[in-house]
Amino acid sequence: MTVAAARVKMGLEPRFLVIMGVSGTGKTTIATGLATRLGWHFQEGDALHPPANVEKMSTGQPLTDADRAPWLALCHDWLRAQVEAGHGAVLTCSALKRAYREQLRANGLPIEFVHIDTSATELAARLERREGHFMPASLLPSQLATLEVPGDDEPVIRVSGEKHPDVVLEELIRHFQTEG
Ligand SMILES: Nc1ncnc2c1ncn2[C@@H]1O[C@H](COP(=O)(O)OP(=O)(O)O)[C@@H](O)[C@H]1O
Numbered sequence: 120m121t122v123a124a125a126r127v128k129m130g131l132e133p134r135f136l137v138i139m140g141v142s143g144t145g146k147t148t149i150a151t152g153l154a155t156r157l158g159w160h161f162q163e164g165d166a167l168h169p170p171a172n173v174e175k176m177s178t179g180q181p182l183t184d185a186d187r188a189p190w191l192a193l194c195h196d197w198l199r200a201q202v203e204a205g206h207g208a209v210l211t212c213s214a215l216k217r218a219y220r221e222q223l224r225a226n227g228l229p230i231e232f233v234h235i236d237t238s239a240t241e242l243a244a245r246l247e248r249r250e251g252h253f254m255p256a257s258l259l260p261s262q263l264a265t266l267e268v269p270g271d272d273e274p275v276i277r278v279s280g281e282k283h284p285d286v287v288l289e290e291l292i293r294h295f296q297t298e299g
């Protein structure tokens with residue numbers, strides 16, 4: 120779908136969204152749903168991790184700030200290219216710390232975060248059930264400990280990860296339509 124067609128379809132101006140939160144909260148589910156419905160570009164942040172990061176997480180070791188730095192740089196570069204091209208874009212990225220979110224927004228990028236909040240109990244159940252993903256459920260405690268919930272001074276939209284994804288998608292699209 121062209122940018123113009125997407126605008127006509129939903130009546131929305133392009134936005135540049137980072138769907139964030141800990142592992143298993145529903146980032147990929149919500150981001151792919153939004154990108155499909157709105158005709159916006161989509162990037163899975165997990166696919167931008169250097170192989171060494173994936174190897175580390177696969178073997179149950181949490182990433183450090185230094186591990187995440189090159190990954191966040193690639194996420195930032197992708198976002199900057201979308202802003203320059205001027206079409207709506209949706210990136211999944213855990214963006215757990217404020218400093219990481221600042222790195223993503225660097226150079227004045229008009230990024231908005233969508234924080235999906237899900238209880239630890241529900242997250243643990245999801246990660247135990249999920250198949251075909253490198254991230255082990257054993258890393259959930261470190262994900263939760265690392266998360267700095269976005270503050271009101273950050274550009275954030277908060278949604279529940281425990282509602283049905285279709286409900287969350289409708290809420291987000293309504294929010295975008297209301298905000299123009
Ligand atoms: N709102 C939801 N309710 C129930 N299950 C969900 C919901 N969102 C995602 N899931 C499931 O939880 C697991 C993790 O979702 P995913 O989108 O991969 O999360 P993340 O990208 O944040 O790791 C998947 O198996 C997915 O199908």
Ligand SMILES: O=C(O)[C@H](O)[C@@H](O)[C@H](O)[C@H](O)COP(=O)(O)O
Binds near residue numbers: 146187215
């Ligand atoms: O910063 C990190 O520690 C990782 O990016 C982590 O937060 C992310 O969750 C993994 O990449 C697993 O991928 P999922 O979030 O898709 O489970």
